[in-house]
Amino acid sequence: MTTLLSTVEAPPRYIPNDPRPTLLGLTREGLAEAMGRAGVPEKQRRMRAGQVWHWLYQRGVTSFAEMTNIAKDLRQRLEETFIIGRPEIVTEQTSNDGTKKWLLRLAPDERGARHEVEMVYIPEEDRGTLCISSQVGCTLTCTFCHTGTQKLVRNLTAGEIVAQVMTARDRVKDWPQDIEANPTPPLSGRYITNVVLMGMGEPLYNFDNVKDAMEIVSDGEGISLSKRRITLSTSGVVPEIQRAGDEIGTMLAISLHGTTDEIRDKLVPLNKKYPIKELLTACRNYPGASNARRITFEYVMLKGVNDTPADAKRLVQLLKGIPAKVNLIPFNPWPGTQYECSEWDTIEVFAEILNRAGYASPVRTPRGRDIMAACGQLKSESQKLRAKERIALDATQ
Numbered sequence: 001m002t003t004l005l006s007t008v009e010a011p012p013r014y015i016p017n018d019p020r021p022t023l024l025g026l027t028r029e030g031l032a033e034a035m036g037r038a039g040v041p042e043k044q045r046r047m048r049a050g051q052v053w054h055w056l057y058q059r060g061v062t063s064f065a066e067m068t069n070i071a072k073d074l075r076q077r078l079e080e081t082f083i084i085g086r087p088e089i090v091t092e093q094t095s096n097d098g099t100k101k102w103l104l105r106l107a108p109d110e111r112g113a114r115h116e117v118e119m120v121y122i123p124e125e126d127r128g129t130l131c132i133s134s135q136v137g138c139t140l141t142c143t144f145c146h147t148g149t150q151k152l153v154r155n156l157t158a159g160e161i162v163a164q165v166m167t168a169r170d171r172v173k174d175w176p177q178d179i180e181a182n183p184t185p186p187l188s189g190r191y192i193t194n195v196v197l198m199g200m201g202e203p204l205y206n207f208d209n210v211k212d213a214m215e216i217v218s219d220g221e222g223i224s225l226s227k228r229r230i231t232l233s234t235s236g237v238v239p240e241i242q243r244a245g246d247e248i249g250t251m252l253a254i255s256l257h258g259t260t261d262e263i264r265d266k267l268v269p270l271n272k273k274y275p276i277k278e279l280l281t282a283c284r285n286y287p288g289a290s291n292a293r294r295i296t297f298e299y300v301m302l303k304g305v306n307d308t309p310a311d312a313k314r315l316v317q318l319l320k321g322i323p324a325k326v327n328l329i330p331f332n333p334w335p336g337t338q339y340e341c342s343e344w345d346t347i348e349v350f351a352e353i354l355n356r357a358g359y360a361s362p363v364r365t366p367r368g369r370d371i372m373a374a375c376g377q378l379k380s381e382s383q384k385l386r387a388k389e390r391i392a393l394d395a396t397q
Contacts, residue, residue, distance in 0.1 A: 242286070295324050
Protein backbone atom coordinates (compact mmCIF):
# COMPACT_ATOMS: atom_id res chain seq x y z
CA MET A 1 0.00 0.00 0.00
CA THR A 2 1.33 3.45 -0.96
CA THR A 3 0.20 6.55 0.92
CA LEU A 4 0.67 10.14 -0.23
CA LEU A 5 1.00 12.15 2.97
CA SER A 6 -0.68 15.50 3.34
CA THR A 7 0.88 18.47 5.08
CA VAL A 8 -1.53 17.89 7.96
CA GLU A 9 -0.31 14.34 8.57
CA ALA A 10 3.38 15.04 8.04
CA PRO A 11 5.68 17.06 10.33
CA PRO A 12 6.52 20.65 9.29
CA ARG A 13 8.23 20.70 5.93
CA TYR A 14 11.11 22.83 4.78
CA ILE A 15 10.14 26.24 3.42
CA PRO A 16 11.46 26.65 -0.14
CA ASN A 17 14.55 28.89 -0.27
CA ASP A 18 14.48 29.40 3.51
CA PRO A 19 17.84 31.05 4.32
CA ARG A 20 17.84 29.82 7.94
CA PRO A 21 20.22 26.92 8.66
CA THR A 22 19.00 23.83 10.48
CA LEU A 23 20.15 22.91 13.95
CA LEU A 24 19.82 19.22 13.16
CA GLY A 25 23.15 17.47 12.74
CA LEU A 26 25.24 19.84 14.84
CA THR A 27 27.39 18.17 17.47
CA ARG A 28 27.07 19.38 21.05
CA GLU A 29 30.00 21.74 20.49
CA GLY A 30 28.48 22.99 17.24
CA LEU A 31 25.12 23.54 18.89
CA ALA A 32 26.74 25.60 21.66
CA GLU A 33 28.43 27.76 19.02
CA ALA A 34 25.10 28.19 17.23
CA MET A 35 23.54 29.60 20.39
CA GLY A 36 25.84 32.57 20.00
CA ARG A 37 24.21 33.42 16.68
CA ALA A 38 20.89 33.67 18.52
CA GLY A 39 22.36 36.16 20.98
CA VAL A 40 22.95 33.79 23.89
CA PRO A 41 25.75 35.10 26.18
CA GLU A 42 28.88 32.96 26.05
CA LYS A 43 28.57 31.74 29.66
CA GLN A 44 25.05 30.41 28.96
CA ARG A 45 25.67 28.77 25.60
CA ARG A 46 26.54 25.29 26.83
CA MET A 47 23.53 25.23 29.15
CA ARG A 48 21.14 26.49 26.48
CA ALA A 49 22.57 24.04 23.96
CA GLY A 50 21.87 21.23 26.43
CA GLN A 51 18.25 22.33 26.72
CA VAL A 52 17.80 22.52 22.94
CA TRP A 53 19.56 19.14 22.53
CA HIS A 54 17.07 17.56 24.96
CA TRP A 55 14.06 18.91 23.08
CA LEU A 56 15.42 17.98 19.66
CA TYR A 57 16.72 14.49 20.28
CA GLN A 58 14.98 13.20 23.39
CA ARG A 59 11.54 14.68 22.87
CA GLY A 60 11.55 15.04 19.10
CA VAL A 61 9.89 18.46 18.90
CA THR A 62 9.41 20.09 15.53
CA SER A 63 9.10 23.72 16.65
CA PHE A 64 10.88 26.02 19.09
CA ALA A 65 7.52 26.93 20.62
CA GLU A 66 7.42 23.46 22.23
CA MET A 67 10.64 24.10 24.19
CA THR A 68 8.75 25.23 27.26
CA ASN A 69 11.67 25.58 29.71
CA ILE A 70 13.31 28.18 27.47
CA ALA A 71 12.27 31.84 27.79
CA LYS A 72 9.85 33.08 25.12
CA ASP A 73 12.16 35.80 23.87
CA LEU A 74 14.97 33.29 23.28
CA ARG A 75 12.57 30.90 21.58
CA GLN A 76 11.59 33.73 19.28
CA ARG A 77 15.23 34.50 18.45
CA LEU A 78 15.88 30.82 17.79
CA GLU A 79 12.85 30.73 15.49
CA GLU A 80 14.13 33.75 13.58
CA THR A 81 17.63 32.29 13.23
CA PHE A 82 17.23 28.54 12.70
CA ILE A 83 14.91 25.79 11.52
CA ILE A 84 14.42 22.25 12.87
CA GLY A 85 12.00 20.85 10.33
CA ARG A 86 11.98 17.34 8.90
CA PRO A 87 12.42 16.26 5.29
CA GLU A 88 9.23 16.13 3.28
CA ILE A 89 7.67 12.67 3.13
CA VAL A 90 6.66 12.20 -0.49
CA THR A 91 5.33 8.66 -0.15
CA GLU A 92 4.94 6.10 2.59
CA GLN A 93 4.55 2.48 1.45
CA THR A 94 3.62 -0.45 3.65
CA SER A 95 4.46 -3.98 2.55
CA ASN A 96 2.25 -6.99 3.09
CA ASP A 97 4.77 -8.10 5.74
CA GLY A 98 4.64 -4.77 7.64
CA THR A 99 7.85 -3.29 6.25
CA LYS A 100 7.59 0.45 5.62
CA LYS A 101 9.45 2.48 3.01
CA TRP A 102 9.55 6.26 2.85
CA LEU A 103 10.63 8.46 -0.03
CA LEU A 104 11.99 11.64 1.52
CA ARG A 105 12.47 14.95 -0.29
CA LEU A 106 15.30 17.00 1.18
CA ALA A 107 15.64 20.74 1.68
CA PRO A 108 16.99 22.70 -1.29
CA ASP A 109 20.76 22.40 -1.74
CA GLU A 110 23.06 25.30 -2.64
CA ARG A 111 21.77 25.14 -6.22
CA GLY A 112 18.14 25.11 -5.17
CA ALA A 113 17.62 21.47 -6.15
CA ARG A 114 15.56 19.20 -3.89
CA HIS A 115 16.81 15.65 -4.04
CA GLU A 116 15.25 12.49 -2.66
CA VAL A 117 16.38 9.45 -0.67
CA GLU A 118 14.68 6.33 0.60
CA MET A 119 14.70 4.67 4.01
CA VAL A 120 13.13 1.43 5.24
CA TYR A 121 11.74 0.26 8.58
CA ILE A 122 11.60 -3.49 9.27
CA PRO A 123 9.47 -4.39 12.31
CA GLU A 124 9.95 -7.72 14.08
CA GLU A 125 8.48 -9.10 17.27
CA ASP A 126 11.44 -8.21 19.48
CA ARG A 127 13.16 -5.47 17.49
CA GLY A 128 12.73 -2.83 14.83
CA THR A 129 15.47 -2.09 12.31
CA LEU A 130 15.72 1.20 10.44
CA CYS A 131 17.79 1.22 7.26
CA ILE A 132 18.98 4.72 6.39
CA SER A 133 20.87 6.35 3.52
CA SER A 134 24.14 8.30 3.54
CA GLN A 135 24.19 9.63 -0.03
CA VAL A 136 21.76 10.63 -2.76
CA GLY A 137 22.50 7.90 -5.25
CA CYS A 138 25.74 5.97 -4.81
CA THR A 139 29.43 6.42 -5.48
CA LEU A 140 29.74 2.77 -6.45
CA THR A 141 28.30 0.65 -9.25
CA CYS A 142 27.77 -2.78 -7.72
CA THR A 143 26.14 -4.72 -10.54
CA PHE A 144 23.63 -6.65 -8.40
CA CYS A 145 22.35 -3.53 -6.60
CA HIS A 146 19.53 -1.33 -7.90
CA THR A 147 20.89 1.68 -6.01
CA GLY A 148 24.14 1.30 -7.93
CA THR A 149 22.31 2.15 -11.16
CA GLN A 150 21.67 5.65 -9.82
CA LYS A 151 24.80 7.76 -10.07
CA LEU A 152 25.95 9.79 -7.10
CA VAL A 153 24.22 13.15 -6.81
CA ARG A 154 25.71 14.32 -3.50
CA ASN A 155 26.55 13.37 0.05
CA LEU A 156 23.91 13.81 2.74
CA THR A 157 24.68 16.24 5.52
CA ALA A 158 24.86 15.06 9.12
CA GLY A 159 21.51 16.76 9.69
CA GLU A 160 19.89 14.92 6.78
CA ILE A 161 21.17 11.58 8.10
CA VAL A 162 19.93 12.23 11.65
CA ALA A 163 16.63 13.59 10.33
CA GLN A 164 15.88 10.20 8.78
CA VAL A 165 15.96 8.57 12.20
CA MET A 166 13.84 11.37 13.66
CA THR A 167 11.29 11.18 10.84
CA ALA A 168 10.95 7.43 11.30
CA ARG A 169 10.43 7.92 15.04
CA ASP A 170 7.69 10.44 14.23
CA ARG A 171 5.91 8.01 11.93
CA VAL A 172 6.05 4.92 14.15
CA LYS A 173 5.50 6.96 17.35
CA ASP A 174 8.77 5.97 18.96
CA TRP A 175 9.52 9.07 21.06
CA PRO A 176 9.52 8.45 24.84
CA GLN A 177 6.27 10.33 25.39
CA ASP A 178 4.62 8.24 22.65
CA ILE A 179 5.79 4.98 24.24
CA GLU A 180 4.60 6.10 27.68
CA ALA A 181 1.14 6.84 26.30
CA ASN A 182 0.95 3.52 24.45
CA PRO A 183 -1.25 0.93 26.22
CA THR A 184 0.55 -1.87 24.35
CA PRO A 185 4.22 -0.82 24.17
CA PRO A 186 6.61 -2.91 22.05
CA LEU A 187 8.30 -5.93 23.64
CA SER A 188 11.71 -4.36 23.12
CA GLY A 189 10.66 -1.11 24.82
CA ARG A 190 11.16 0.85 21.59
CA TYR A 191 9.92 0.47 18.05
CA ILE A 192 13.29 1.40 16.53
CA THR A 193 15.97 -0.61 18.32
CA ASN A 194 18.60 -0.85 15.57
CA VAL A 195 19.91 1.44 12.84
CA VAL A 196 21.82 0.17 9.83
CA LEU A 197 23.64 2.35 7.31
CA MET A 198 22.71 0.03 4.47
CA GLY A 199 20.48 2.30 2.41
CA MET A 200 21.54 4.44 -0.52
CA GLY A 201 25.23 5.31 -0.70
CA GLU A 202 28.65 4.27 0.61
CA PRO A 203 28.94 5.61 4.18
CA LEU A 204 32.75 5.68 4.24
CA TYR A 205 32.77 8.06 1.26
CA ASN A 206 30.80 10.48 3.44
CA PHE A 207 32.88 9.88 6.54
CA ASP A 208 32.68 13.17 8.47
CA ASN A 209 28.92 13.60 8.12
CA VAL A 210 28.27 9.96 9.03
CA LYS A 211 30.56 10.32 12.05
CA ASP A 212 28.75 13.41 13.37
CA ALA A 213 25.34 11.87 12.72
CA MET A 214 26.16 8.65 14.57
CA GLU A 215 27.56 10.65 17.49
CA ILE A 216 24.13 12.25 17.80
CA VAL A 217 22.16 9.03 17.30
CA SER A 218 24.22 7.22 19.97
CA ASP A 219 24.27 10.05 22.52
CA GLY A 220 22.82 8.76 25.80
CA GLU A 221 20.93 12.00 26.46
CA GLY A 222 19.27 12.10 23.06
CA ILE A 223 18.20 9.45 20.56
CA SER A 224 20.26 7.08 22.69
CA LEU A 225 20.90 4.04 20.52
CA SER A 226 23.92 2.03 21.64
CA LYS A 227 26.74 1.87 19.10
CA ARG A 228 26.37 -1.90 19.36
CA ARG A 229 22.93 -1.43 17.81
CA ILE A 230 24.22 0.68 14.93
CA THR A 231 25.83 -1.07 11.97
CA LEU A 232 27.82 0.69 9.27
CA SER A 233 27.97 -1.28 6.02
CA THR A 234 30.77 -0.66 3.54
CA SER A 235 31.60 -2.17 0.18
CA GLY A 236 35.25 -2.12 1.22
CA VAL A 237 36.77 1.37 1.40
CA VAL A 238 39.89 -0.07 2.99
CA PRO A 239 41.72 3.14 4.02
CA GLU A 240 38.71 4.32 6.05
CA ILE A 241 37.91 1.07 7.89
CA GLN A 242 40.51 1.51 10.64
CA ARG A 243 39.48 5.13 11.05
CA ALA A 244 35.82 4.14 11.26
CA GLY A 245 36.62 1.80 14.15
CA ASP A 246 38.63 4.46 15.96
CA GLU A 247 36.35 7.46 15.39
CA ILE A 248 32.83 6.12 14.79
CA GLY A 249 32.95 2.88 16.77
CA THR A 250 29.80 1.22 15.51
CA MET A 251 29.40 -2.37 14.43
CA LEU A 252 30.85 -3.12 10.99
CA ALA A 253 29.35 -4.96 8.03
CA ILE A 254 31.21 -5.77 4.84
CA SER A 255 29.46 -6.23 1.50
CA LEU A 256 31.61 -9.13 0.33
CA HIS A 257 29.53 -11.16 -2.15
CA GLY A 258 32.45 -12.96 -3.78
CA THR A 259 35.28 -15.26 -2.72
CA THR A 260 37.71 -14.54 -5.56
CA ASP A 261 38.91 -11.24 -6.95
CA GLU A 262 37.69 -12.27 -10.39
CA ILE A 263 34.09 -12.68 -9.19
CA ARG A 264 34.14 -9.74 -6.81
CA ASP A 265 35.61 -7.42 -9.46
CA LYS A 266 32.41 -7.98 -11.47
CA LEU A 267 29.98 -7.71 -8.57
CA VAL A 268 31.69 -4.95 -6.56
CA PRO A 269 33.96 -2.96 -8.91
CA LEU A 270 35.59 -1.24 -5.90
CA ASN A 271 37.40 -4.56 -5.45
CA LYS A 272 39.70 -3.61 -8.34
CA LYS A 273 41.06 -0.82 -6.12
CA TYR A 274 40.93 -2.66 -2.80
CA PRO A 275 41.10 -6.42 -3.45
CA ILE A 276 39.89 -9.09 -1.05
CA LYS A 277 43.25 -9.66 0.67
CA GLU A 278 43.58 -5.96 1.60
CA LEU A 279 39.95 -5.80 2.69
CA LEU A 280 40.22 -8.79 5.01
CA THR A 281 43.47 -7.51 6.50
CA ALA A 282 41.63 -4.30 7.41
CA CYS A 283 38.87 -6.39 8.98
CA ARG A 284 41.35 -8.37 11.08
CA ASN A 285 42.69 -5.06 12.38
CA TYR A 286 39.29 -3.45 12.99
CA PRO A 287 39.36 -1.83 16.46
CA GLY A 288 37.15 -3.60 18.98
CA ALA A 289 36.39 -6.65 16.86
CA SER A 290 35.84 -9.69 19.11
CA ASN A 291 33.51 -12.64 19.52
CA ALA A 292 31.14 -10.23 21.26
CA ARG A 293 31.50 -7.64 18.48
CA ARG A 294 31.69 -9.73 15.35
CA ILE A 295 32.04 -8.28 11.89
CA THR A 296 29.12 -9.14 9.64
CA PHE A 297 29.89 -10.24 6.09
CA GLU A 298 26.98 -9.73 3.71
CA TYR A 299 26.78 -12.23 0.89
CA VAL A 300 24.05 -11.99 -1.73
CA MET A 301 23.18 -15.36 -3.25
CA LEU A 302 23.33 -15.18 -7.05
CA LYS A 303 22.38 -18.20 -9.12
CA GLY A 304 25.36 -19.68 -10.94
CA VAL A 305 27.64 -16.81 -9.94
CA ASN A 306 28.85 -17.17 -6.34
CA ASP A 307 26.76 -19.92 -4.78
CA THR A 308 28.69 -23.19 -5.18
CA PRO A 309 30.01 -25.38 -2.35
CA ALA A 310 33.50 -24.39 -3.54
CA ASP A 311 32.58 -20.73 -2.95
CA ALA A 312 31.38 -21.58 0.55
CA LYS A 313 34.60 -23.45 1.38
CA ARG A 314 36.72 -20.56 0.07
CA LEU A 315 34.69 -18.17 2.23
CA VAL A 316 35.48 -20.27 5.30
CA GLN A 317 39.19 -20.01 4.50
CA LEU A 318 39.02 -16.27 3.87
CA LEU A 319 37.38 -15.57 7.23
CA LYS A 320 39.93 -17.44 9.34
CA GLY A 321 41.10 -15.30 12.23
CA ILE A 322 38.23 -12.80 11.95
CA PRO A 323 35.44 -12.74 14.56
CA ALA A 324 32.71 -13.00 11.97
CA LYS A 325 29.21 -14.00 11.04
CA VAL A 326 27.79 -14.22 7.53
CA ASN A 327 24.41 -12.91 6.44
CA LEU A 328 23.26 -14.86 3.40
CA ILE A 329 20.94 -12.66 1.37
CA PRO A 330 18.63 -14.20 -1.23
CA PHE A 331 18.93 -11.90 -4.25
CA ASN A 332 16.06 -9.44 -4.50
CA PRO A 333 15.25 -8.86 -8.19
CA TRP A 334 14.69 -5.43 -9.72
CA PRO A 335 13.69 -4.28 -13.23
CA GLY A 336 16.45 -4.85 -15.77
CA THR A 337 18.75 -6.94 -13.58
CA GLN A 338 20.89 -9.65 -15.17
CA TYR A 339 20.89 -11.84 -12.04
CA GLU A 340 18.63 -14.47 -10.52
CA CYS A 341 18.33 -15.67 -6.94
CA SER A 342 19.99 -18.96 -6.05
CA GLU A 343 17.73 -21.96 -5.55
CA TRP A 344 16.69 -22.53 -1.93
CA ASP A 345 18.41 -25.91 -1.77
CA THR A 346 21.63 -24.29 -2.97
CA ILE A 347 21.42 -21.64 -0.26
CA GLU A 348 20.86 -24.28 2.41
CA VAL A 349 23.92 -26.27 1.31
CA PHE A 350 26.00 -23.07 1.33
CA ALA A 351 24.79 -22.17 4.84
CA GLU A 352 25.46 -25.67 6.17
CA ILE A 353 29.11 -25.52 5.07
CA LEU A 354 29.55 -22.23 6.92
CA ASN A 355 27.73 -23.48 10.00
CA ARG A 356 29.86 -26.62 10.21
CA ALA A 357 32.95 -24.41 10.11
CA GLY A 358 31.67 -22.48 13.13
CA TYR A 359 30.33 -19.36 11.43
CA ALA A 360 26.78 -18.29 12.15
CA SER A 361 25.18 -17.88 8.75
CA PRO A 362 21.53 -16.91 8.98
CA VAL A 363 19.62 -16.63 5.72
CA ARG A 364 18.05 -13.20 5.73
CA THR A 365 14.32 -13.41 5.13
CA PRO A 366 13.46 -11.03 2.28
CA ARG A 367 11.26 -8.21 3.58
CA GLY A 368 9.36 -5.60 1.63
CA ARG A 369 9.92 -7.10 -1.81
CA ASP A 370 6.44 -6.07 -2.96
CA ILE A 371 7.28 -2.38 -2.42
CA MET A 372 10.91 -2.58 -3.64
CA ALA A 373 12.16 -2.12 -0.07
CA ALA A 374 14.33 -5.22 0.18
CA CYS A 375 18.12 -5.24 0.34
CA GLY A 376 19.62 -3.82 -2.87
CA GLN A 377 16.33 -2.45 -4.22
CA LEU A 378 16.43 1.17 -3.06
CA LYS A 379 16.59 3.90 -5.66
CA SER A 380 15.17 7.43 -5.64
CA GLU A 381 14.17 9.49 -8.64
CA SER A 382 16.92 12.09 -8.09
CA GLN A 383 19.30 12.25 -11.02
CA LYS A 384 22.68 13.89 -11.40
CA LEU A 385 22.48 17.33 -12.97
CA ARG A 386 23.80 17.53 -16.48
CA ALA A 387 26.54 20.05 -17.29
CA LYS A 388 24.18 22.37 -19.19
CA GLU A 389 21.72 22.37 -16.28
CA ARG A 390 24.51 23.23 -13.83
CA ILE A 391 25.67 26.10 -16.03
CA ALA A 392 22.12 27.42 -16.31
CA LEU A 393 21.67 27.25 -12.54
CA ASP A 394 24.99 28.99 -11.95
CA ALA A 395 23.92 31.82 -14.25
CA THR A 396 20.87 32.49 -12.08
CA GLN A 397 22.81 32.67 -8.80
